[in-house]
Every structure is written in C-alpha cells, then in structure tokens.
Amino acid sequence: EADIYQTPRYLVIGTGKKITLECSQTMGHDKMYWYQQDPGMELHLIHYSYGVNSTEKGDLSSESTVSRIRTEHFPLTLESARPSHTSQYLCASSDPRGGNNEQFFGPGTRLTVL
Amino acid sequence: SQQGEEDPQALSIQEGENATMNCSYKTSINNLQWYRQNSGRGLVHLILIRSNEREKHSGRLRVTLDTSKKSSSLLITASRAADTASYFCATDRGGSNYKLTFGKGTLLTVNP
Numbered sequence: 621e622a623d624i625y626q627t628p629r630y631l632v633i634g635t636g637k638k639i640t641l642e643c644s645q646t647m648g649h650d651k652m653y654w655y656q657q658d659p660g661m662e663l664h665l666i667h668y669s670y671g672v673n674s675t676e677k678g679d680l681s682s683e684s685t686v687s688r689i690r691t692e693h694f695p696l697t698l699e700s701a702r703p704s705h706t707s708q709y710l711c712a713s714s715d716p717r718g719g720n721n722e723q724f725f726g727p728g729t730r731l732t733v734l
Numbered sequence: 735s736q737q738g739e740e741d742p743q744a745l746s747i748q749e750g751e752n753a754t755m756n757c758s759y760k761t762s763i764n765n766l767q768w769y770r771q772n773s774g775r776g777l778v779h780l781i782l783i784r785s786n787e788r789e790k791h792s793g794r795l796r797v798t799l800d801t802s803k804k805s806s807s808l809l810i811t812a813s814r815a816a817d818t819a820s821y822f823c824a825t826d827r828g829g830s831n832y833k834l835t836f837g838k839g840t841l842l843t844v845n846p
Binding site: 626651653655660661662663665668670678679708710712714716720721723724725726727728730 | 765767769774778820824828835839841
C-alpha cells in the first residue's frame with residue numbers, strides 16, 4: 621500500500637467557506653499531483669509540482685491553489701467553496717528516476733459543498 | 735492534449751470468465767500504464783508497458799501494446815468478484831513531462 625495520505629476523507633461544508641485539503645507522502649517523491657474526479661468519470665489534472673517551491677496549473681482550470689513548502693506536503697486550498705466544487709480530489713506522487721513514472725495515489729477526499 | 739479512451743465503458747461478466755478492456759491514444763508515448771480504482775478510493779498501479787514492448791504479463795494480467803495503432807489492451811484471466819472495479823489506462827509522453835493522461839475508464843463488474 622502506498623505511503624500517501626489525504627485528510628479529510630469526507631468533507632461537507634457550506635458555500636463560501638475556506639477549506640484546505642491535506643496531502644502528505646513519506647516516500648520522498650519530488651513529483652506530486654492533484655486530480656479532480658467526478659463519480660464514474662475520468663481524472664482531470666488540476667495542479668502539479670516537480671519539487672519544493674515549484675507548482676503549476678494542470679490541464680483543467682481550477683479555482684483552487686496549492687503550495688509546496690516541504691517535499692512531503694502538498695496541500696490544496698479553496699478560498700471560497702461553491703457547489704460546483706463538489707467532487708472527489710485525488711492526490712498522487714511519483715519518482716521517475718527509476719525509469720518508471722508510476723503514480724501512487726492517496727485514498728481521496730470527497731468534497732460536498734452545500 | 736492527448737487522451738486515452740477505453741472501451742467498453744462498462745463490462746459485466748461472470749466469475750471465471752476473462753475480461754478484456756481496450757485503450758486508444760492519440761500521440762507518441764514513452765509508456766502506457768493501467769490502473770485500478772475501487773469505488774470511492776484512489777487508484778492503484780497495475781502494470782506498465784514501455785513503447786518498445788509488445789506484451790507483458792503480471793499474474794492474471796496480460797497487457798499488449800500496438801504503437802502503430804496507438805492502442806493497448808488489458809486482459810484479466812479467470813476473473814473474480816474482487817476484480818470488480820474501474821480500470822484506467824494512462825499514457826506517459828516521457829522526457830521532462832512527468833504528467834500522465836488518463837482515459838475515461840472501464841467499469842468492470844464480475845458477478846459471483
């Protein structure tokens with residue numbers, strides 16, 4: 621089982637609240653990713669990081685922001701949550717130095733904004 | 735951007751039967767990977783096949799890759815109820831681009 625953790629697992633909040641989704645990994649991976657996935661649908665990359673102090677927007681535009689101050693920690697923040705942000709958020713990490721670029725996923729955070 | 739497309743979108747079989755899922759993609763790749771996702775959970779890496787490989791096995795899994803057709807297939811033999819999950823292919827373009835592009839997935843249901 622991958623050593624990558626996400627909290628909370630489930631979150632129900634009201635519109636306008638600020639939230640932070642936590643993601644941590646203990647594998648020392650430089651590369652980390654955030655995906656958004658609606659039930660039964662494909663994954664959309666919304667943010668990624670190739671190392672400390674490096675963050676980039678992904679293929680799907682998102683109102684969320686991320687930070688990477690420590691290698692092991694890659695939190696995602698929504699300043700003002702809206703019902704359209706309701707989705708599952710998956711965090712992943714990888715270490716391509718071995719030649720493979722397989723990604724290790726956390727269990728996800730299911731966010732519901734009322 | 736390139737996109738993997740799996741087919742079928744959903745597949746329902748009986749325990750003991752084989753399940754085959756297909757994936758097509760649009761641009762050149764360094765490798766192609768298959769992942770499994772149980773309902774409401776994160777993805778788990780199953781198998782990776784490099785662009786210079788044509789077939790790979792891992793336990794009950796068999797993956798093929800045809801770069802001329804830009805397609806891959808995942809075969810699960812002697813399926814079990816515990817194989818019920820969504821299966822995604824993901825393409826890696828290699829180089830300094832470490833992002834994967836995931837397909838839409840195939841929902842496999844194995845009936846006991």
